[in-house]
Amino acid sequence: MRKPAILVTGANGEMGHGLIRALSQSGGQPIVGLDIQEADAGLKPALTESIIGNILDQNVLDSINSRYEISAIYHLAALLSTRAEFSPQIAHQVNVDGTLNLLSLAVDQARSHGRAVKFFFPSSIAVYGIPDGISKSEIGAISEDQYLFPQTMYGCNKRYCELLGVYHARHYQRLAADAGTFRVDFRAIRFPGLISAVTQPAGGTSDYASEMIHAAAEGRPYDCFVREETAMPFMTMPDAIRAITELMDAPADEVDQRIYNIRAFNPTAADLKRAVERHFPGAVVNFDVDPNRQAIVDSWPSDVDQSAAQRDWQWKPGDDFDSAFVRYLVPAIKAH
Ligand SMILES: NC(=O)c1ccc[n+]([C@@H]2O[C@H](COP(=O)([O-])OP(=O)(O)OC[C@H]3O[C@@H](n4cnc5c(N)ncnc54)[C@H](O)[C@@H]3O)[C@@H](O)[C@H]2O)c1
Numbered sequence: 240m241r242k243p244a245i246l247v248t249g250a251n252g253e254m255g256h257g258l259i260r261a262l263s264q265s266g267g268q269p270i271v272g273l274d275i276q277e278a279d280a281g282l283k284p285a286l287t288e289s290i291i292g293n294i295l296d297q298n299v300l301d302s303i304n305s306r307y308e309i310s311a312i313y314h315l316a317a318l319l320s321t322r323a324e325f326s327p328q329i330a331h332q333v334n335v336d337g338t339l340n341l342l343s344l345a346v347d348q349a350r351s352h353g354r355a356v357k358f359f360f361p362s363s364i365a366v367y368g369i370p371d372g373i374s375k376s377e378i379g380a381i382s383e384d385q386y387l388f389p390q391t392m393y394g395c396n397k398r399y400c401e402l403l404g405v406y407h408a409r410h411y412q413r414l415a416a417d418a419g420t421f422r423v424d425f426r427a428i429r430f431p432g433l434i435s436a437v438t439q440p441a442g443g444t445s446d447y448a449s450e451m452i453h454a455a456a457e458g459r460p461y462d463c464f465v466r467e468e469t470a471m472p473f474m475t476m477p478d479a480i481r482a483i484t485e486l487m488d489a490p491a492d493e494v495d496q497r498i499y500n501i502r503a504f505n506p507t508a509a510d511l512k513r514a515v516e517r518h519f520p521g522a523v524v525n526f527d528v529d530p531n532r533q534a535i536v537d538s539w540p541s542d543v544d545q546s547a548a549q550r551d552w553q554w555k556p557g558d559d560f561d562s563a564f565v566r567y568l569v570p571a572i573k574a575h
Contacts, residue, residue: 241308243268244287248294248341249315250274251282253438254361257480258313259285265484271307273299274316294337300344309348311357311487314341319442320365320535323393334396335403342407345423349411355422359487360404362429362498364472365394365444368538375470381540383429383500383547390538391444401427401498408497426486426494431472431502431543433479434563436571444535448473448511455515455522456572462527467509469533470541472502475563478556482548489552496551500543503556504563514560518569 245262249255250272259282262270269287272278278289292299294316303309316337323330338360345356368388369375378386389395404425415422432445439453447463454461474482482501486494506514512524548554558567 241306242287244271244307244309245269245311245313246271246273246303246307246309246344247313247315248273248337249317250286250289251276251278252315253433253435253441253476254315254479256282256438257435257476258315258483261480261484262313268310271303271309273303294340295332297340300340304344304347308352309344309356310354311359312341312345313359313483313487314338315361317361317396318393320363320391320393320444321446321532322442323396324391324531324535327392330392331396334393335399338400339403342403342423342425346407346411349422355415355424355491357424357426357487358404358407359483360400360425360427361483362397362401362427363394364429364431364500364539364543365389365391365535366398366401366429367540368394369540370538375541378540380542380544381500382544383496383498386540391535405497424491425497427498428479428482428486428548429498429500429543430479431474431505433476434473434568435476436568437476437575444532445471445473447508448506451508451511451515451524452519452568452572455519455524458521460523460525462525463508463512464527464529464532465508465536466528466533467512467526468507469536470505470507470510471536471539472505472541472543474501474503474556475558475567477567478503478558481557482554485554486548486552493551496547499545499548499551499554501545501548501554501556502543503558504560505542506560510560514564518564 251274263285408425
């Protein structure tokens with residue numbers, strides 16, 4: 240007999256660590272983790288099974304399908320933006336084909352157990368692409384449907400997967416109404432840059448914020464790869480995890496927009512440097528701009544409109560820029 244479970248792909252990543260901890264503390268169904276890397280020892284107690292496998296491997300997914308009755312999929316596995324620019328074809332396979340595989344698994348599951356499968360997809364502000372010559376300050380806080388012209392492979396992948404998710408939700412919702420059998424309840428958040436005190440970032444273009452803070456905490460000098468005046472939205476990882484659980488807990492009829500912007504603060508790189516110098520005396524931060532990574536951040540908005548998330552599932556960030564350092568980053572990094 241198949242065992243009830245929720246599935247988290249990319250379980251061993253930055254977000255997977257926080258999400259699995261939060262899901263296991265909330266005491267819901269057993270959690271199955273899937274990642275191409277072995278889960279860290281600290282993560283394993285929270286998992287009923289930790290599968291080392293590739294989301295592109297149909298045998299792995301068939302095995303999960305045959306052994307578990309899945310009520311929710313948190314599909315976090317991906318190649319992040321900087322890595323995706325180096326290996327665009329592999330990024331397309333992992334980010335797009337992999338997501339389609341997981342959506343198909345959700346359809347198979349809903350069809351076999353006759354209930355909706357909730358599907359969480361972590362999208363990104365990389366889906367936006369502001370063309371040269373358009374002033375970000377004139378645009379202000381960007382809404383979910385403006386400037387959807389991603390300029391990176393990662394951004395293209397994320398935008399297409401948002402559309403695939405909405406397609407699966409709409410298509411199978413219609414069938415569910417006809418036959419009353421199955422449905423994919425797709426929900427996505429477009430995250431800003433995420434800052435974690437616990438894990439070091441790897442391969443994202445917003446990594447300069449986390450890298451600057453972790454380098455200062457470890458007493459290492461840091462060369463920031465974007466210009467001082469560069470601004471983009473950020474939030475802390477605990478806020479991002481809370482947003483995921485709140486969106487997934489919201490009643491289905493209140494989240495029919497399906498794709499939501501959120502953010503907590505949008506400092507410039509110079510603001511980050513000043514905060515780091517204040518909280519870690521002796522920190523050394525220099526600016527050594529990488530033109531490729533700078534161009535990517537330049538195409539992203541400096542702020543996002545999160546009014547739909549506030550309206551539909553009462554989203555509210557827990558930390559502003561100052562309290563993110565005082566309440567979370569500094570104590571958690573020092574304790575870690
Ligand atoms: N961290 C951020 O700032 C940020 C911002 C916006 C969106 N996101 C999205 O959130 C999700 C999680 O991000 P993260 O920061 O935890 O990234 P991460 O790189 O830390 O984790 C991704 C995990 O996916 C796994 N993975 C990669 N390819 C795989 C494959 N083919 N099969 C199975 N597992 C595979 C990796 O081993 C890794 O553990 C990603 O989808 C990312 O695009 C992250």
